[in-house]
Amino acid sequence: MKISTPADWDFAGAWQVAEAIRKHLVSSVEITSNVLYRQQKLNPKINAIVTELGRLALDRAQKADAALARHENWGCLHGVPCTVRDTFETAGIRTTAGLRGLRDYIPRQNASVVTRLLAAGAVIVGKTNTSALGRDWQTYNDLFGVTNNPWDLTRTPGGSSGGCAAAVAAGLSYLSIGSDLGGSIRIPAAFCGVFGHKPSLDLVPSDGHIPPYPGRPRPRSSLGVRGPIARDPADLMLALEVLGRLEYKRRAPSACALPPARRSRISDYKIGFVLDDPLCRVAPEIVTTLYSVISELRRSGAKLQHGWPSPLIPQQQHKPYRCLLDGLGVLRRETFHKTADRGSEIARAATAPNWVTFKSNLFSGLRKRLAARQLWQDFFQTYDAFLLPTVFVPAFCHDHSEPWDQRWLQSPQGPQPYLGLAFWTSFATLAGLPATVAPVGFTKERLPIGIQIIGPYFQDATPIDLASRISHMLGGFQPASTG
Numbered sequence: 001m002k003i004s005t006p007a008d009w010d011f012a013g014a015w016q017v018a019e020a021i022r023k024h025l026v027s028s029v030e031i032t033s034n035v036l037y038r039q040q041k042l043n044p045k046i047n048a049i050v051t052e053l054g055r056l057a058l059d060r061a062q063k064a065d066a067a068l069a070r071h072e073n074w075g076c077l078h079g080v081p082c083t084v085r086d087t088f089e090t091a092g093i094r095t096t097a098g099l100r101g102l103r104d105y106i107p108r109q110n111a112s113v114v115t116r117l118l119a120a121g122a123v124i125v126g127k128t129n130t131s132a133l134g135r136d137w138q139t140y141n142d143l144f145g146v147t148n149n150p151w152d153l154t155r156t157p158g159g160s161s162g163g164c165a166a167a168v169a170a171g172l173s174y175l176s177i178g179s180d181l182g183g184s185i186r187i188p189a190a191f192c193g194v195f196g197h198k199p200s201l202d203l204v205p206s207d208g209h210i211p212p213y214p215g216r217p218r219p220r221s222s223l224g225v226r227g228p229i230a231r232d233p234a235d236l237m238l239a240l241e242v243l244g245r246l247e248y249k250r251r252a253p254s255a256c257a258l259p260p261a262r263r264s265r266i267s268d269y270k271i272g273f274v275l276d277d278p279l280c281r282v283a284p285e286i287v288t289t290l291y292s293v294i295s296e297l298r299r300s301g302a303k304l305q306h307g308w309p310s311p312l313i314p315q316q317q318h319k320p321y322r323c324l325l326d327g328l329g330v331l332r333r334e335t336f337h338k339t340a341d342r343g344s345e346i347a348r349a350a351t352a353p354n355w356v357t358f359k360s361n362l363f364s365g366l367r368k369r370l371a372a373r374q375l376w377q378d379f380f381q382t383y384d385a386f387l388l389p390t391v392f393v394p395a396f397c398h399d400h401s402e403p404w405d406q407r408w409l410q411s412p413q414g415p416q417p418y419l420g421l422a423f424w425t426s427f428a429t430l431a432g433l434p435a436t437v438a439p440v441g442f443t444k445e446r447l448p449i450g451i452q453i454i455g456p457y458f459q460d461a462t463p464i465d466l467a468s469r470i471s472h473m474l475g476g477f478q479p480a481s482t483g
Helices: 014-024 029-045 054-069 112-119 162-169 186-192 233-243 245-251 284-299 314-341 345-349 357-380 418-422 424-431 461-474
Strands: 047-051 080-083 123-128 175-180 195-199 226-232 272-275 301-305 385-389 435-442 450-455
Touching: 014 029, 014 054, 014 233, 014 284, 029 047, 029 054, 029 080, 029 123, 029 418, 054 123, 054 245, 054 385, 080 162, 080 418, 112 123, 112 233, 112 345, 123 162, 162 186, 162 226, 162 245, 162 424, 175 195, 186 435, 186 450, 195 461, 226 233, 233 435, 233 461, 284 301, 284 435, 284 450, 284 461, 314 357, 314 418, 314 424, 357 424, 357 461, 435 461, 450 461
Parallel strands: 080 123, 080 175, 272 301, 272 385
Antiparallel strands: 047 123, 175 226, 195 226, 195 435, 385 450, 435 450
């Protein structure tokens, strides 16, 4: 069928839209206007986008079309509507990180991620909702309220990049950029049925991201990264070429790009996998669906090996991850104390940082992080990727009870601690490895299920390539029911 109207591109990939704009099959103004129309229609019930940039976006789209008319190409995202999470500083545009204390904060400059998106030609059509300072696996805050999952409005889209995932799933953006410290890209991608990628540590720059407190220099991260959420795995690689290539060149001046995927055929891949563990039992529906992925890979000729990489002991890697995460939590509480409104529940709960505990957790965690990275590097000498669940339950109903870290989630195995949401994503985070989430099916209630694919350090193209091949086998992205 010949595509002839902007609406026909509602759920296309960013790369497809960019190509269509370059070929004058559709204009950036037409595409952007259609996305803004969808935002007006759908965003009130989803609440994925909290700062709308309609006039600014249309102005940039007009300039993008005028540039093409002069045979000028801004880059690989020329004229494509994109969004960024409301934790990235945007020059002249409100940036709050979900905090009342920052509701009037207007940065003077862009975060590097935003600068690179604009340099590639993107049209930023809005900023997406987040949990306050990105501190939860749901997306809500006192300033903008709750973001709903497009598949079921009574459920969370995940967090803290849930606004990004919900916007992409509902066709309100072609590409969205979030961050991931405790699965904040991967869990929303799984809950909303889209693709998400946690890049290798230090691949994408972090400056201009909140936390830390605005105006302070950002220390080099030991865990957190910035990365893309999209409907097409090819867009994940496209985003890394935009966001990470200059940083990568600085790290390795002789390299012009990330290494290509290790294999060119699925039958050449050698893959390890674990789909359940006594430390964090996964819902049977999810396990069954993930095993169907394993079966499809076997039928396609991939070589698969079940079990944790030897001598990895899950608890011995998850525990130092928790130590590092708790140490970073001390810094986040300090930021809350400085930015939350006096009298708010968060401000009342904030306490002065315990620097002795922080330093102890930090140094212990960093030492064990290096050991974990070496273990995984040894594993990837033989294997190309490792498959895991993304999270032990599908998207659950909103629960904003406090204190948040004492919540419990219901599962077929009984109640499980809320903090268990970070278990399956912790392994890639601790070692700084790239990890891609791909949609692979649905529960009986039509809630998306995503598989997590870990790859070798600074070989992000490998898990993205495997995600693409799995997508071709199982159908990939499907539009959300409210989209």
